[in-house]
Each structure stands twice: as C-alpha cells, then as structure tokens.
Amino acid sequence: MKKNTIKVQPVQKATHRRQFLKLGGMGIVGAGLLVACSNDDNGGMMPNPEPEPDPEPNPDPDVVFDLGEGDLGVLNYAYALEQLEADFYTKVFNSFYGGITDEEKQVLTDLYYHEVNHRDFFKAAITAAVEGKADLMLPTLEFDYGDLDFGNREQVLTTASVLEDTGVAAYNGAGRLLVNPVYLTLAGKIVSVEARHASAIRTLLNPGSADFAGDDYVTVDTGLSQALKPSDIIAAVGATGFIATPFTANKLP
Amino acid sequence: MNIIKFLDGFTNESLSKDTSSRRDMFNTLGSFGKKAALSAIPFGLAAMPNKTFAQDMGNDPVAALQLALTLEYLEDEFYDLALQSGVLPTGRPETVYAQISKHEQAHVDFLRAGLEGAGATPVEKPTFDFTVGGMFDPFNDNGVGQETAYAQLLALAQAFEDTGVRAYKGQAGNLLGSPFLTPALQIHAVEAMHASEVRRLRGLKGWITNNERGAGMPEATQAVYNGEENVTQGGVDVTTLGDDAPFSMEASTEAYDEILTGEEAVAIASLFIVS
Numbered sequence: 001m002k003k004n005t006i007k008v009q010p011v012q013k014a015t016h017r018r019q020f021l022k023l024g025g026m027g028i029v030g031a032g033l034l035v036a037c038s039n040d041d042n043g044g045m046m047p048n049p050e051p052e053p054d055p056e057p058n059p060d061p062d063v064v065f066d067l068g069e070g071d072l073g074v075l076n077y078a079y080a081l082e083q084l085e086a087d088f089y090t091k092v093f094n095s096f097y098g099g100i101t102d103e104e105k106q107v108l109t110d111l112y113y114h115e116v117n118h119r120d121f122f123k124a125a126i127t128a129a130v131e132g133k134a135d136l137m138l139p140t141l142e143f144d145y146g147d148l149d150f151g152n153r154e155q156v157l158t159t160a161s162v163l164e165d166t167g168v169a170a171y172n173g174a175g176r177l178l179v180n181p182v183y184l185t186l187a188g189k190i191v192s193v194e195a196r197h198a199s200a201i202r203t204l205l206n207p208g209s210a211d212f213a214g215d216d217y218v219t220v221d222t223g224l225s226q227a228l229k230p231s232d233i234i235a236a237v238g239a240t241g242f243i244a245t246p247f248t249a250n251k252l253p
Numbered sequence: 254m255n256i257i258k259f260l261d262g263f264t265n266e267s268l269s270k271d272t273s274s275r276r277d278m279f280n281t282l283g284s285f286g287k288k289a290a291l292s293a294i295p296f297g298l299a300a301m302p303n304k305t306f307a308q309d310m311g312n313d314p315v316a317a318l319q320l321a322l323t324l325e326y327l328e329d330e331f332y333d334l335a336l337q338s339g340v341l342p343t344g345r346p347e348t349v350y351a352q353i354s355k356h357e358q359a360h361v362d363f364l365r366a367g368l369e370g371a372g373a374t375p376v377e378k379p380t381f382d383f384t385v386g387g388m389f390d391p392f393n394d395n396g397v398g399q400e401t402a403y404a405q406l407l408a409l410a411q412a413f414e415d416t417g418v419r420a421y422k423g424q425a426g427n428l429l430g431s432p433f434l435t436p437a438l439q440i441h442a443v444e445a446m447h448a449s450e451v452r453r454l455r456g457l458k459g460w461i462t463n464n465e466r467g468a469g470m471p472e473a474t475q476a477v478y479n480g481e482e483n484v485t486q487g488g489v490d491v492t493t494l495g496d497d498a499p500f501s502m503e504a505s506t507e508a509y510d511e512i513l514t515g516e517e518a519v520a521i522a523s524l525f526i527v528s
Binding site: 089090106107110112113114116117118120121124125128161168171172173175176179182183184185186188189190191192193194195196197198199200203204207208209210213218220221222224225226227 | 331344345348349351352353355356357358359360363418421422425429433435436438439440441442443444445446447448449450453455456459460472486488489491494498499500501504505507508509510511512
C-alpha cells in the first residue's frame with residue numbers, strides 16, 4: 001500500500017472548504033492573516049452573501065485573536081492544535097465508521113481521551129498563566145470538516161495520521177520558543193504521547209510495515225523526526241480549512 | 254572519556270557544578286554553529302541565539318548529550334545483535350527491528366558528530382551485557398530457545414525505548430537555550446514512535462497506563478515505569494479537569510509521559526554496562 005505523505009488536505013475535494021487560515025504576506029513576521037469570511041462560514045446557516053474575493057485583514061483588530069508571544073503564545077498555539085485534535089476525535093468517537101475493528105476502536109477511543117485531556121489541561125494552564133486576563137487566552141474554536149466523511153475509515157485514519165504527525169512536528173519546533181523549563185517539560189510530556197499516537201495510526205494504515213516511524217517522516221541520515229515552526233504549521237493546518245474561527249499568530253516565528 | 258567515569262560524574266552532578274568547566278562548554282557551544290555549518294552537521298540547522306546559554310543555572314548541554322549518546326550506543330548495539338541473532342521472526346518483527354536499528358545507528362552518528370562539532374569528545378562506547386549477568390538470553394546465545402529469546406528481545410526493546418523517551422525528556426531542561434534542544438526533541442519523538450510500535454508488537458497499548466510495565470515484562474524493568482502514574486501536570490491534577498472517561502486515572506496517566514532524571518536513566522542503563 002502506498003503510504004500517505006505528510007501534507008495536510010489528505011482527503012478532501014475542497015469545494016466548500018475555505019481557506020480560513022491563510023498565510024499573510026511572505027516575509028513578514030508571524031503566521032499572518034488567518035481571517036475567515038465572517039458570514040459564510042457557518043455551514044449554510046445564513047444566506048451566502050456576495051462572495052468575498054480574498055479575505056482581507058479584519059478591519060477591527062480587536063475582533064481577531066492573536067496567539068501572543070513568548071511562552072503564552074506557544075501555549076495558545078498548542079491549545080489551538082489540541083482543540084482541533086480533541087474536536088476531531090470527539091466526532092470520530094461519537095460515530096465510529098462502519099466495520100471498525102476492535103483494535104481501531106481501542107486506539108481511536110484512547111486518542112479521544114488523551115486529546116480531550118490535553119485540551120482541557122492547556123485551558124487550565126493558560127487560565128493560570130494569564131492571571132485573570134481572559135482576553136489573552138485563545139477562545140474556544142469552531143471547526144468545519146467540509147467534505148470529510150467520518151463514516152469512511154480511510155479518510156478518518158488518514159486525517160488522524162496527518163493531525164498526529166503535524167502535532168509532533170509542531171511541538172518539536174516550538175520547544176525552543178519556550179523560556180520556562182516547566183512548560184518545556186510539559187510540552188515534552190505531551191509530544192511523546194502524540195508521537196506514540198502517530199506511530200499507532202500509521203501502523204493501522206499500513207500494518208506490518210516500517211511506517212510507524214517511516215522514511216517519509218524520520219530523516220534517514222539523522223534519525224530525526226520533523227520539526228516545523230508555527231507559521232508553517234498554521235499554514236498547513238489552515239489549508240485544511242478545519243479551523244473555522246479566525247486567529248492570528250503574528251508574534252510567533 | 255571513560256564511560257564509567259562519565260556516568261559517575263553525571264550521577265554526582267559534578268559536571269554541572271563545576272562552573273569554570275561549564276563556562277568552557279558554553280564557549281565551545283558558542284562557536285558550534287559555525288563549525289557545524291562548515292562540516293555540514295545537521296545540528297547546525299537549529300540556529301539559536303547564544304545569549305540564552307547562561308540563563309539557567311546548572312544546565313549542562315554536553316553532559317545531557319553524552320548521556321543520550323550512551324543510551325543510543327546501548328540501543329544501537331542491541332538492535333544490531335538482535336538482527337544478527339536469528340531469533341527474530343521474519344515479517345513484521347524483522348521489519349520493525351530493522352527500521353529502529355537504522356534510526357539508532359543514525360542517532361549515534363548524529364550525536365557523535367554534534368558533540369565533536371561542539372568541541373567535546375564523545376563518550377566512548379561501553380561494553381554491554383544484554384544478558385545482565387545471565388538473567389536474560391535475548392539472542393539465544395546460551396540456548397534458552399527461540400521462543401523465550403524472542404520474548405526477551407521484545408521485552409528489552411520495550412524497556413529501552415520507553416527509557417529513551419523518558420530520559421531525553423528529562424534532559425530537555427538542560428538543553429533549553431542550546432542549539433541541541435530541537436534535535437534532541439526530534440530524536441525524543443522518534444524514540445516514542447519506536448516505543449509505541451514495540452509495545453503494540455507485544456500486544457500492549459502504545460502508551461503507558463499508570464505505572465504498569467505491561468504483561469510479560471520482567472520485574473527488573475519496573476524502574477522504567479515507576480513515576481508514570483503521576484497525574485499532576487504543572488501543578489494541576491488533570492483527573493480533576495472533568496468527570497468523564499478522558500479524565501480517568503488510566504487516561505490521565507496515558508496522556509502524559511513522565512521524565513527520568515539523569516540519575517535514574519543512568520541507573521537503568523548501568524544494568525547493561527559491564528565497562
């Protein structure tokens with residue numbers, strides 16, 4: 001079986017998937033403009049207004065949340081990724097695809113547990129870190145999976161694989177942005193569990209293979225897994241269209 | 254440097270207490286980027302400002318990497334011998350061990366090059382005894398039989414990988430602000446991918462529940478799992494974050510891997526080191 005590659009947008013046709021997250025001008029600091037179309041992103045609940053040709057920076061800078069800088073920025077960044085994973089696996093768990101094996105069910109149930117736990121942990125950690133300034137904490141995000149078919153094993157597992165691989169690369173790349181060693185260790189405690197997930201999902205997709213730590217993800221010469229900076233991760237996640245709530249990461253590399 | 258001397262030094266933390274030698278290490282690390290770039294060592298990709306080096310008292314990136322190299326020597330030799338032993342069944346076990354072996358070899362080379370690039374002498378490869386004085390016979394050298402030998406090969410691989418994950422994690426703080434941090438994290442995650450697969454090959458979950466070493470693991474490996482039952486993360490008892498299944502003791506311990514201190518990691522590795 002041909003292995004999926006590490007790119008986001010694994011399974012979709014993107015007809016009504018929008019680029020909610022979008023890289024701003026190249027070369028500027030930060031991950032740029034993650035501005036959603038404010039009206040037409042709620043699943044047809046509202047009539048579609050005139051198409052907005054290109055998302056522009058939100059005219060009201062107070063509306064779009066920025067992840068912030070330093071340790072808090074990284075915590076918010078991780079919180080965003082954990083919110084996505086938790087939401088995805090909650091949907092998977094609430095309605096498993098048909099024909100799921102016991103092994104797959106056990107793995108996906110555990111991943112749902114772990115990611116919800118991670119998400120709520122970050123919420124608690126950030127709540128403590130902002131010391132009452134709730135406007136510095138990333139709000140609860142909304143998600144839109146477009147055409148993704150949660151009833152389709154291949155689509156669910158492939159998306160899970162991309163999310164886990166992406167999570168590992170994100171934490172690997174974000175560690176050096178942290179200043180407080182307590183946060184670094186916490187990130188380390190979580191990233192290795194994400195890597196355990198990534199390995200398990202990869203094996204479910206291609207049993208008996210070397211894909212659990214495949215040459216597509218672990219550089220052969222060095223034995224190093226991927227590390228990506230926040231702007232790259234956010235651009236990739238943004239390209240999926242999964243995150244429907246706009247935010248920016250202008251103060252992270 | 255002699256391995257035992259190095260490990261003793263690590264255990265006593267004398268390396269990190271010697272401020273003058275630490276300053277020397279910072280100096281060698283300071284020129285690390287240039288040397289690495291010249292010799293095309295991938296460590297050099299992790300460009301970091303040097304100003305943060307002196308920030309954390311007692312951090313010692315070189316000692317942390319020497320410990321990592323010691324653990325990688327252990328894993329590398331183990332998988333080499335496992336692949337040569339004829340004990341591994343063909344198919345998934347052999348495929349898995351070959352892939353892991355490839356990575357451990359790469360980690361040894363990478364860490365040695367990185368240390369040399371930083372002006373440090375890599376610790377010498379120890380002499381290992383994977384029988385632990387006759388307790389095990391993972392390569393069937395002493396005729397314990399294929400089946401038992403294979404079970405021990407799997408058990409030791411699990412113990413080594415889970416140890417590696419925890420040991421790298423325990424050194425992250427010592428690498429904070431150094432150009433070694435990102436590569437160490439990149440290796441750390443690979444060890445976790447290995448650990449998950451080996452555990453699943455043994456019929457376990459890929460993640461660690463409570464402090465359970467798992468079915469079929471020798472009691473001698475319990476030190477690898479002690480402490481994994483922790484549920485307090487950053488001062489928060491994560492089991493109190495919710496009432497439902499994601500916040501059970503089991504899920505809350507699985508969702509976070511714990512560190513091993515340098516001393517704990519050395520104690521585990523020392524079981525297999527003759528000299």
